[in-house]
Amino acid sequence: MTKITLNAEARSDLGKGASRRLRRNANLVPAVVYGGDKAPQSISLLAKDFAKALENEATFSSVISLTIDGKAEDVVIKALQRHPAKSFVLHADFVRVVAGQKMTTSVPLHFINAENSVGVKQQGGEVSHVISEVEVSCEAKDLPEFIEVDLSNVEVGQILHLSDLKLPKGVQLVALAHGNNLAVANIHASRAE
Structure with a gap:
């Protein structure tokens, strides 16, 4: 299995306007990580790095090592929202992987x-x-x-x-x-x- 690594940053600025600013000004993709025994966490990913990872079909069915502010977590992609005309990613949902759990x-x-x-x-x-x-x-x-x-x-x-x-x-x-x-x-x- 291919090991895919992505870097992310935690974000505290939430909402539709904040997400638009992230995409437009900082070239970032807003996302959320949830599941496991931790609370959901809002994050942002560099758009070009995420787009590059999504070019590989294996990304959609692999465990991804997501590094959030220096701490690595294993996740899988649960959902992607794409722009209707341009097909770039507007938002991503990740689910934490818990060892030993289906x-x-x-x-x-x-x-x-x-x-x-x-x-x-x-x-x-x-x-x-x-x-x-x-x-x-x-x-x-x-x-x-x-x-x-x-x-x-x-x-x-x-x-x-x-x-x-x-x-x-x-x-x-x-x-x-x-x-x-x-x-x-x-x-x-x-x-x-």
């Missing part, structure tokens, strides 16, 4: 062997991805960067469900725990021209 977060799916699958290569079908990420429940030490979905043995007309995924040790799918065996991908016959 957490729930989203993990991306990586589809492999799609072009070499039986349904595509031999039967001329096309792959449809129904979902691109899944919500998992696990301890921080077991958190995967992504989950691979192997399409090599999928035929035309066949649907891959959540129960067909091979999960790393210690990882559970939240939807399956609730009895929802959702479709992940399928291969359908391509339309004739």
Whole structure:
């Protein structure tokens, strides 16, 4: 697992106006860290450093070492609010990671062997991805960067469900725990021209 480190500063100036000033004048992103046995803490991150970290897909499903005024805390990204037109981050929510305690977060799916699958290569079908990420429940030490979905043995007309995924040790799918065996991908016959 990739170890990602971010630096932040505690902030006491709260509210909509203060957040606007942070973004406009200081080029900072307002954020909040909550969870665990500590009180929520308002922080600010340097916008360019945070944007650089978000370029890596692993950032969204990794434990981040967040250094706030010299003290490091392990956190995961819970939510991001982005500008509707320009896609830069307006605000971030982080959740503290507590050792030995299960957490729930989203993990991306990586589809492999799609072009070499039986349904595509031999039967001329096309792959449809129904979902691109899944919500998992696990301890921080077991958190995967992504989950691979192997399409090599999928035929035309066949649907891959959540129960067909091979999960790393210690990882559970939240939807399956609730009895929802959702479709992940399928291969359908391509339309004739």
